[in-house]
Amino acid sequence: MTLINENYLKLKAGYLFPEIGRRVKAFTDANPEAKVIRLGIGDVTRPLAPAVIKAFHDGVDDLARGESFHGYGPEQGYDWLSKIIIEKSYKPLGVELMPSEVFISDGSKCDSANILDILALDNKVAICDPVYPVYNDTNVMIGRSGEADDKGYYEGLVYMPCTEANNFAPALPKEEVDIIYLCYPNNPTGMVATRTELKAWVDYANAQGSLIFFDAAYEAFISEPGIPHSIYEIEGAKTCAIEFRSFSKTAGFTGVRCGLTVIPEQLMALTKSGEKVALNKLWNRRQSTKFNGVSYPVQRAAAAVYSEEGWPQVQETISFYMENARLILAGLKAAGITCYGGVNAPYIWLKTPEGMKSWDFFDKLLNECHVVGTPGSGFGPSGEGYFRLSAFGSHENVQEAIQRIQQKWGK
Ligand SMILES: *Cc1c(COP(=O)(O)O)cnc(C)c1O
Numbered sequence: 001m002t003l004i005n006e007n008y009l010k011l012k013a014g015y016l017f018p019e020i021g022r023r024v025k026a027f028t029d030a031n032p033e034a035k036v037i038r039l040g041i042g043d044v045t046r047p048l049a050p051a052v053i054k055a056f057h058d059g060v061d062d063l064a065r066g067e068s069f070h071g072y073g074p075e076q077g078y079d080w081l082s083k084i085i086i087e088k089s090y091k092p093l094g095v096e097l098m099p100s101e102v103f104i105s106d107g108s109k110c111d112s113a114n115i116l117d118i119l120a121l122d123n124k125v126a127i128c129d130p131v132y133p134v135y136n137d138t139n140v141m142i143g144r145s146g147e148a149d150d151k152g153y154y155e156g157l158v159y160m161p162c163t164e165a166n167n168f169a170p171a172l173p174k175e176e177v178d179i180i181y182l183c184y185p186n187n188p189t190g191m192v193a194t195r196t197e198l199k200a201w202v203d204y205a206n207a208q209g210s211l212i213f214f215d216a217a218y219e220a221f222i223s224e225p226g227i228p229h230s231i232y233e234i235e236g237a238k239t240c241a242i243e244f245r246s247f248s249k250t251a252g253f254t255g256v257r258c259g260l261t262v263i264p265e266q267l268m269a270l271t272k273s274g275e276k277v278a279l280n281k282l283w284n285r286r287q288s289t290k291f292n293g294v295s296y297p298v299q300r301a302a303a304a305v306y307s308e309e310g311w312p313q314v315q316e317t318i319s320f321y322m323e324n325a326r327l328i329l330a331g332l333k334a335a336g337i338t339c340y341g342g343v344n345a346p347y348i349w350l351k352t353p354e355g356m357k358s359w360d361f362f363d364k365l366l367n368e369c370h371v372v373g374t375p376g377s378g379f380g381p382s383g384e385g386y387f388r389l390s391a392f393g394s395h396e397n398v399q400e401a402i403q404r405i406q407q408k409w410g411k
Contacts, residue, residue, distance in 0.1 A: 055300045129162065139154075192344045218249055
């Protein structure tokens, strides 16, 4: 008989977005005339930039001709893409990287999950609460946890609550941890970490010999000066941190698929007997065996994000979303709703009015305002009483959604 990986059975069945979909469908089936505005799921809505589309087409045309055909590319991605990323995205931050430290991939969800392949199960892992569910679930799947308790905390994982009380900035864990997941700008809270806060994490990790996974999927949305875009802007980060980046939110690649992972050459971890091993080499080995690279036209499209025409086009779309964020934030505040984020990230994290439970607020918002958002409790127990609205959508829809919320809750 074939046996399954029983860790999968520990996962709680009703995953957040299917449950949202189920409730929205039940509502629209019963109210087919209602105009439902969706500010729930974290997916972009605007088309790819014209310069990106042009490069994408050119890449496909190259494949149509014998002299410019490309077969398997390097598993780590084409050198020309790594080089342009370093030049345009890291150098301006004062961060020096080598192309061998940049691994191009089909997205950072996959990378942040697959990276667990090269690390021992014995590592103690700390994640934020609320959190991007991928970090939690992939650790459960690989067998690093026991069962979940009534609240939804898995045995063996360390949770770092991020609430209004600590301004959504987790405290350093009291117990010793080996791997720490940080995501800034944060999904779901939309909050950022200052240089001082990140320095404290880097110092902690270097002192403990622990590893930071830094998810910078939303770095392009940072609008305030002085907020770090990369963990490597912090002195000492190259000996303790892996950074994940993605073209998904930055340039609308959620359906195209391209991301990158940075592993500095000097980043080490230990064998059981105490020998140092470079994580860059292990990841390279992992990717060379289990991955065959991102398609050539996609990498051409990604490179065009940094081109003279592409860059301002991509920035314009980001500004468009951030104008939505501004409208949501201003509108909710005017209605007397306490909210966070939305300044350096496309997410607004609001405190539910009258202390409502997240799912109760979801139902009320859907039934009375015909607006869909994401219940904070779906991101972890400490998200209870909060709610996420995303800034992806049209100005008209965002304005209308906010008007409806103001009519319902405004003073
Ligand atoms: C959207 C998102 C990503 C990007 O994932 P891709 O696989 O690159 O599309 C990564 N991290 C977080 C927290 C996200 O919200």
